[in-house]
Amino acid sequence: VVLKKIVEGPAEIQLVSDGVFYNPVQEFNRDLSIAVLNVFTEEYIAEKETLIQKKNKENSGNESAEDDTPKVEVNLLEALAATGLRSIRYAKEVPNLTKILANDLSKKAVETMKVNFEHNQVADKVEPSLDDACMLMYKHKHPATRFAAIDLDPYGCPSIFLDAAVQSVQDGGLLLVTATDMAVLAGNSPETCYCKYGAISLKTKCCHEMALRILLQCIESHANRYSRYIVPLLSISADFYIRVFVKVYSGAVHCKKTTSKLGMVYHCKGCDNMTLQLLGGFKPNPTEQRPDQEKAFLPAAPTVGTHCENCNQRHSLGGPVWAAPIHDERFVTSVLERVEGDDTQSLRTRNRIQGVLSMVREELQEVPFYHTLDKMCGRVHVTCMPMLIMRSAILNAGYKVSFSHAAKLSVKSAAPTAFLWDVVRAW
């Protein structure tokens, strides 16, 4: 008996039993993931083909050897698949995916999936699986059985799945991770955030970008345990959740650079200012003679005091957070161009994707966090000044400025905070 029918993109889902999860608000999440996967799979295939061709030529010792490159398989695991809607859409809308495994712990969910894979004629490409997501991923941690992409879209916090996920994705493969426990990540429960993500969250105007940076830090720390590291492609805050797309690579030497990609956050309780202090990094150590230790780890010297230099109120401390870029500008541009050039109109949230990605592409990557104009003006008891005037003042002073997609009225700039306060006070 079909209880309800849902149409999203080219997929039609029949809900055949109660209690199987479906959230229409996540359509944007699914559309965006399809756009990202289309670009990722294209690039993944090209990278793998180049590697295979190089190896073939080395093995044959013949530069002009016949090209017999085998077809690159691109398999994806949807570890928490519920109705299977996402997997059906991936099968229909990401042609480069060769095989999809759609898993759920719930028998009802897997029964629903089976009906829908047949109904949508994707049963040859999408396989249903009834298993605990972690147990399933652990069975795929050998390099020969890893997935090119793993999608984690749980209720709430994804951290319990990360240990397995970072081990069972291919080198150069993609992790797509959603977190919906925004209250925890946005500073309502910093202790719980530490327990789940290994970082203290803060209640600040930048809480959504901070949530993204906490999640990235958490994935990186899981990856580092297995000499792997992440490269973020796109990190989005939307509605009631965050979603990150990161590539995973292996390399113990690269993992040593992690400390220079992480920082503690000093947050002023008085003026809401945020200052990032890197954990440390690799710097030339002049006292060290041996060439292999030429670049020794030096912890960053503490430069941030207990009190804020703008208003002399106390700092509270949060983090560690990811302090390096949270998007890859080149990749974001490719996704944006693809969405703009897509005439199939299958993505109903296409306009929203274009809007968000255009903003993301402009974000100043070298400036973590931002100020919000309304909060700054409120703090000095003036009516909110026009954004155009603030941005012109910053540009005239010779600094770059951008919005952040994560907050309205955001001002991202490397201009000194004291200068920004002067502009607001002078308004």
Ligand code: SAM
């Ligand atoms: N990705 C789906 C979509 O886009 O429609 C929604 C997934 S829903 C938020 C989370 C699903 O995870 C539920 O169907 C639940 O049964 C499943 N789940 C929870 N814990 C699990 C586990 N340990 N292993 C596998 N599935 C699990």
